Amino acid sequence: MLHNEEWIGNFRFIEYKEWNLEKPSTLVIGFPDTGLVGVIGTSYLANKLGLEEVGGIDSPYLPPIAVIHKGVLRTPIRIFSSNRIGVIYTELTLGADIITALIPAIIDYARIKRFEQIIGLTGIAKPNRLDASELITYYVSTIGKTEIVEKAGARMLENGVLIGPYALLLKEAARRRVPAFVLLTESFLEFPDPEATAAGLTTLSRIVGIELDVGELLQQAEIIRFKARDLMRRATQSFSQMGKDLEYSVPLHM
Amino acid sequence: MSNAFDEFFERLEKRIKMLEREIRKSFEEMFRGFASFPETKMRVPEYSETIEPLYTIRDLGDRIVVYIDLPYLAEGSVDIRFEGRVMHISAKLRESIKLDNWSRRYRGIEVHEYRASIELPIEPKPEKTKIRSRKGIVEITIYK
Numbered sequence: 001m002l003h004n005e006e007w008i009g010n011f012r013f014i015e016y017k018e019w020n021l022e023k024p025s026t027l028v029i030g031f032p033d034t035g036l037v038g039v040i041g042t043s044y045l046a047n048k049l050g051l052e053e054v055g056g057i058d059s060p061y062l063p064p065i066a067v068i069h070k071g072v073l074r075t076p077i078r079i080f081s082s083n084r085i086g087v088i089y090t091e092l093t094l095g096a097d098i099i100t101a102l103i104p105a106i107i108d109y110a111r112i113k114r115f116e117q118i119i120g121l122t123g124i125a126k127p128n129r130l131d132a133s134e135l136i137t138y139y140v141s142t143i144g145k146t147e148i149v150e151k152a153g154a155r156m157l158e159n160g161v162l163i164g165p166y167a168l169l170l171k172e173a174a175r176r177r178v179p180a181f182v183l184l185t186e187s188f189l190e191f192p193d194p195e196a197t198a199a200g201l202t203t204l205s206r207i208v209g210i211e212l213d214v215g216e217l218l219q220q221a222e223i224i225r226f227k228a229r230d231l232m233r234r235a236t237q238s239f240s241q242m243g244k245d246l247e248y249s250v251p252l253h254m
Numbered sequence: 255m256s257n258a259f260d261e262f263f264e265r266l267e268k269r270i271k272m273l274e275r276e277i278r279k280s281f282e283e284m285f286r287g288f289a290s291f292p293e294t295k296m297r298v299p300e301y302s303e304t305i306e307p308l309y310t311i312r313d314l315g316d317r318i319v320v321y322i323d324l325p326y327l328a329e330g331s332v333d334i335r336f337e338g339r340v341m342h343i344s345a346k347l348r349e350s351i352k353l354d355n356w357s358r359r360y361r362g363i364e365v366h367e368y369r370a371s372i373e374l375p376i377e378p379k380p381e382k383t384k385i386r387s388r389k390g391i392v393e394i395t396i397y398k
Binding site: 130131188189190191192195221222223225226227229232233 | 325389391
């Protein structure tokens with residue numbers, strides 16, 4: 001099953017087959033974070049687009065986990081791809097020290113595979129989310145105001161604080177001059193939010209230029225919330241360790 | 255001569271008391287540090303006929319708001335009772351969810367109901383408590 005493996009820092013990038021990309025190509029990243037928008041979204045994206053599992057990431061620094069999918073052994077962090085879209089997805093809640101080492105390795109891998117842009121999909125906590133009918137998707141980019149993202153319906157996040165893997169994704173991508181966006185859809189912080197995920201995915205599909213029907217995601221929203229209960233609980237524990245509550249606060253700088 | 259001795263022992267006693275206070279303070283700070291260590295007890299996800307829902311508590315100044323995520327909730331089935339500072343909540347699912355559809359290890363387990371006992375930061379008064387539900391999320395507002 002192993003076609004190729006490459007060490008980047010302390011992370012082993014495994015490929016199950018040879019895979020290459022056509023232009024333009026985008027890497028989408030989903031980690032457990034606010035409202036589990038990233039995890040639910042990238043999982044749905046990979047399923048709906050029929051992306052093939054082409055590889056994975058493992059490391060002696062990750063917990064000793066073997067993921068078993070349809071009887072086949074997989075790595076804790078999984079890589080899916082088609083010709084134009086790649087997805088890196090994990091349900092593992094990783095500590096800040098591991099995330100700090102992992103994100104730069106993922107960006108370096110994206111450069112090696114010649115992805116032209118990286119998009120992080122996640123949520124941003126909305127205090128009165130229960131009463132919100134229209135959910136806004138914001139974006140933060142390594143290249144500032146971006147027309148294609150604005151045309152897709154996202155608004156630039158002008159002030160605020162990001163904490164967690166997506167904050168690091170932006171900082172490290174900027175340092176390496178890799179175009180990267182993080183899409184942040186208003187969502188619950190501590191409850192899985194498939195509705196916010198659908199809004200975020202709709203914006204993402206417009207940016208990438210693919211057709212993606214999110215109807216099934218909305219239909220299955222309740223069962224996804226039910227299934228994601230334990231994952232959300234684990235992610236919430238990591239929020240308090242990272243000081244995620246700061247994202248809720250009103251920015252002081254004028 | 256005896257005055258000089260008295261003064262010496264008085265100063266010594268003061269010095270010993272000061273040292274005692276410093277040692278006690280250091281110990282208190284040290285034990286406060288231990289108390290703030292994160293809890294390392296493992297929490298195993300439990301699945302049976304009843305499961306504990308996700309919930310969160312917010313302090314909005316004049317009121318405490320508890321949000322409880324109850325996907326697949328059967329409308330009108332939410333039951334809330336207060337016992338001192340503890341809020342007991344139960345709610346039925348619209349229909350049972352068979353967990354063996356997701357994993358054979360859970361065969362024979364069907365979830366019918368949510369149940370939770372939540373400790374509140376204040377003792378609620380029934381006349382100062384409001385409950386509403388929207389999209390399978392129950393919001394309980396307890397005015398201070």
